[in-house]
Amino acid sequence: MDNPAIQPCDELLPVWRANLVLLTGELGAASRLARMMTFSESYLKLMLSGQRAFSEEFVRGIEAVTGLPAGWMNAPHGSDEIPAAAREAIDNEQPLARFRGTAHPVRKKTVLRPPEPIFGQAAPARRVEEESLDVEAHRRQLHVRQVRELAIQDVRRFERHLSHGPVELASMRTRVEEVIACADLDDPIQADLAGRLEQIEKHRDLLLRHVERLQSLLGQLGEGE
Numbered sequence: 418m419d420n421p422a423i424q425p426c427d428e429l430l431p432v433w434r435a436n437l438v439l440l441t442g443e444l445g446a447a448s449r450l451a452r453m454m455t456f457s458e459s460y461l462k463l464m465l466s467g468q469r470a471f472s473e474e475f476v477r478g479i480e481a482v483t484g485l486p487a488g489w490m491n492a493p494h495g496s497d498e499i500p501a502a503a504r505e506a507i508d509n510e511q512p513l514a515r516f517r518g519t520a521h522p523v524r525k526k527t528v529l530r531p532p533e534p535i536f537g538q539a540a541p542a543r544r545v546e547e548e549s550l551d552v553e554a555h556r557r558q559l560h561v562r563q564v565r566e567l568a569i570q571d572v573r574r575f576e577r578h579l580s581h582g583p584v585e586l587a588s589m590r591t592r593v594e595e596v597i598a599c600a601d602l603d604d605p606i607q608a609d610l611a612g613r614l615e616q617i618e619k620h621r622d623l624l625l626r627h628v629e630r631l632q633s634l635l636g637q638l639g640e641g642e
Contacts, residue, residue, distance in 0.1 A: 429491055434464065434465070436489075436490045437490075440483070441507075450479075450483075451636070453483070453506075454478060456516070457636040460637060472519065475516075477490075482506075482513060483507060576625070576632065594614075
């Protein structure tokens with residue numbers, strides 16, 4: 418039990434969580450890592466606070482996406498032990514791999530089983546039916562994930578467009594203010610122009626908040642149940 422790589426997942430969970438907290442210690446790092454993992458930011462924060470458990474699949478995904486050495490998450494570390502490449506990947510939000518798994522721990526199979534068929538009888542039709550339903554549900558879940566990923570990509574592109582807006586907005590404001598300064602305008606018209614500029618800035622900030630919330634809600638679909 419001295420080797421962290423062979424410890425049971427239940428024993429490793431506190432170590433995983435401590436390292437996850439370590440990796441997301443800087444301001445905004447949790448949001449960036451959640452987006453790198455194409456995962457719900459709110460659900461990641463529940464993991465950090467200890468309100469949700471998570472799987473080894475998710476831990477190995479963090480290592481791959483950030484460029485951490487395989488098995489790095491299985492042992493306790495200090496902040497000075499975070500590899501520079503992994504810290505840079507998180508700071509710049511540049512994933513080194515694509516994570517398509519889940520954070521949910523694998524459920525343990527129940528010990529109780531239905532009676533086996535007697536004298537070589539065929540399995541009940543209900544069991545075959547249930548297996549077909551499971552396959553269909555899995556296929557539907559994969560389709561939802563694919564559609565959700567496409568939607569999130571479009572939302573992120575729109576968010577980046579809005580985030581780069583201040584430069585264009587500042588240039589537009591300067592031009593309009595030059596018109597106000599050099600033109601002989603009535604006070605109501607001058608006030609109207611200035612007010613329009615102010616409303617554009619306010620609505621841009623409000624729109625950006627709506628886009629961020631939309632992205633968060635899309636990321637939660639299928640992750641928090």
